[in-house]
Amino acid sequence: MTQHLSALLILLSGSVAMADGTLYKWVDEAGKVHYSDAAPLQNQKQGVAELSRQGVIRKPAESEQARRQREASEALHKQEQQRQLDSARYDKGLLESYRSVGELKADREKQLSILQASLDAQYSRLKGLNLQLRDMLKEQDTNQKLHRPAAPALQHNIQVIQQEQKGLGALISTKQAELNSVRQKMQEDINRYQQLSRGAQ
Numbered sequence: 696m697t698q699h700l701s702a703l704l705i706l707l708s709g710s711v712a713m714a715d716g717t718l719y720k721w722v723d724e725a726g727k728v729h730y731s732d733a734a735p736l737q738n739q740k741q742g743v744a745e746l747s748r749q750g751v752i753r754k755p756a757e758s759e760q761a762r763r764q765r766e767a768s769e770a771l772h773k774q775e776q777q778r779q780l781d782s783a784r785y786d787k788g789l790l791e792s793y794r795s796v797g798e799l800k801a802d803r804e805k806q807l808s809i810l811q812a813s814l815d816a817q818y819s820r821l822k823g824l825n826l827q828l829r830d831m832l833k834e835q836d837t838n839q840k841l842h843r844p845a846a847p848a849l850q851h852n853i854q855v856i857q858q859e860q861k862g863l864g865a866l867i868s869t870k871q872a873e874l875n876s877v878r879q880k881m882q883e884d885i886n887r888y889q890q891l892s893r894g895a896q
Contacts, residue, residue: 803881
């Protein structure tokens with residue numbers, strides 16, 4: 696009796712496993728429909744659907760193009776969710792870091808003054824280089840008019856200053872862009888802080 700009961704249980708468990716199993720359905724390039732217990736070894740252009748043993752679709756067939764579009768849409772959705780999360784965190788940081796618009800403005804103006812001081816120092820250095828180069832070029836011009844031989848040291852110094860001017864010009868452009876960015880961000884933060892403060896009242 697016990698042996699018959701064990702055999703019956705094995706048969707029943709096998710039937711349940713078959714009932715819960717997955718069927719795969721796909722259409723090949725010739726338009727022929729296939730059903731199988733195992734997924735096809737090769738990729739199918741129209742995709743492969745997954746069905747229950749009762750024929751209920753668990754996962755619809757998806758072409759390669761449709762899959763790419765879905766993944767792209769999901770990626771954009773995820774990016775938007777992350778953007779909203781980052782925005783919420785930033786808003787919270789604004790409210791927790793400053794007690795008033797005046798305090799926020801004072802902090803940003805301090806940052807601006809530091810950047811402006813650095814930019815002014817670069818402009819001052821560039822002005823000094825311009826004066827040095829002007830004098831060297833004047834000396835070079837005088838030598839040429841008097842038919843004096845070119846001084847190697849003078850030529851070298853002119854090239855060094857011109858190279859430094861070029862590097863300094865690029866640095867000034869970067870600093871100016873940074874200053875403009877901080878100034879713009881300051882105004883955006885002030886406007887946002889005012890909106891959040893009104894909403895919290």
